[in-house]
Amino acid sequence: MKRFYKLFSSVIVLVLTIGAGLSALVPVTNAAQVPAKLSDYQNHPHRDAIDYVVKNKLMWLFPDGSFQPDKPITQADLVAGLVNVKGLTSGEPVQELPENHWAKVYYERAKRDGILDGVEINPNKVMNREEASRLMVNAWKSLFPRYPWKQQYNIIYSVGSNWIAGKPGKFPNGVSTTLYDSFGTVSRGEQAFALQSLHREYQGIQEAEKIATQFHNSLKISGETIRGALPTVKGYDTRLYVRFKNGKTDTIDSGKFSFSTSQVEYVRFLVKFKGEAESLANYLYGKLPTLERENSR
Known part of the structure; x- marks a missing residue:
């Protein structure tokens, strides 16, 4: 049997x-x-x-x-x-x-x-x-x-x-x-x-897109000032690159931020695995003061 x-x-x-x-x-x-x-x-x-x-x-x-x-x-x-x-x-x-x-x-x-x-x-x-x-x-x-x-x-x-x-x-x-x-x-x-x-x-990539959406939803514009916050997610690095009209660049990797849109040429938001170089999410905000973004991955 x-x-x-x-x-x-x-x-x-x-x-x-x-x-x-x-x-x-x-x-x-x-x-x-x-x-x-x-x-x-x-x-x-x-x-x-x-x-x-x-x-x-x-x-x-x-x-x-x-x-x-x-x-x-x-x-x-x-x-x-x-x-x-x-x-x-x-x-x-x-x-x-x-x-x-x-x-x-x-x-x-x-x-x-x-x-x-x-x-x-x-x-x-x-x-x-x-x-x-x-x-x-x-x-x-x-x-x-x-x-x-x-x-x-x-x-x-x-x-x-x-x-x-x-x-x-x-x-x-x-x-x-x-x-x-x-x-x-x-x-x-x-x-x-x-x-x-x-x-x-x-x-x-799927998780990075969720992080990018969370970041995008945190952005608020009041007058010429844009405010937001970078999400903190275990295992991932988030970075915001800010390119100013005077040619200088700033990098923000955590916490809240604010800056004047009249002084900024564009910003780029990236998500990567911690310790790795390739971007899982890559969004360009190149039409400030609007929050229109372009997927650059």
Whole structure:
């Protein structure tokens, strides 16, 4: 009886795992409810990232509880992961996939978001590092529309952003490189590392936008005087850069402030992770004394 119960439980888990890709309402991470086989990745260099992506339902365990960290990923694997990272819920038709394909809903959401821009749809393709980087860059372009996405190869962005570790090899044109190997495959462990980084940044952007709104709502103008306060949020740095018409610049990083709008050319409000350089929120107030702002991220 116990043996039958175990077998029945395994079948149920398998059905849930397969069914995850067939409905927009069922996350692909249902199999994460199966206890992990720690021996599968407990000594893996990306163990913490694997724990993170499973916990946050960005990737999934296999029905037997394994993660298979060294298995190369397919295009569908990464598309599903990126859609999970951004929490996308709406899509548009993708004719290249049959209705019953497990990843169809993810491809539809990815297409609407621009993740598939310039990408040939081939869900079973084992991607190389350049191809995987292309999908990651596409996913991030909509979040940083003002960033100069003009590098010749996407692998440069993914390595430079610490989504994928540097590795000696060759660029797509065959030129040797010490960091930006484009032809190697990406393993599930490496995908976990990338999705962890992307998800943390995405969550940071969402929180930074809330902080920016809190700051904006604190601003008040009376005559020529503008007043406000910088929010204090654990784990984040907030900065206000004030550019005066006489060429001087002042930086405010906490507390309340006030100044005359007649003396100021513009102000810029930034939110960053504490100790990091990249801005999660970046707003320019360049039309004082109005409080009209421009998203410069």
